[in-house]
Amino acid sequence: MYAVIKTGSKQHRVSEGEVLAVEKLDGEKGTEVVFEEVLMVSADNDVKIGKPYVSGAKVFGEILEQGKGQKIKVFRMKRRKGFRKKTGHRQELTTMKITKIAV
DSSP states (O other), X not given: OEEEEEETTEEEEEETTOEEEEEOOSOOXXXXXXXXXXXXXXXXXXXXXXXXXXXXXXXEEEEEEEEEEEEEEEEEEETTTTEEEEEEEEEEEEEEEEEEEEO
């Protein structure tokens, strides 16, 4: 059984017991999170696709860690003008474990 959820303007295919990193969610370690924006649920050969969300479907998860991702370096330059700009970015991430998919 798996589901496709929407969180942080991204879509993730998840199944029970899976550990994944998503964009930062509010909460501390051990907090339960409920995703109600479920786009698709598949159980065996039964597939339910939402318009846009599957009604009554929820995905439950538990926050394992709050942290940051790898640093991304951004370098901009304009040739022959002497313009150079170097910046970086570290996305804040929430590591979580999917505990249950309810249809």
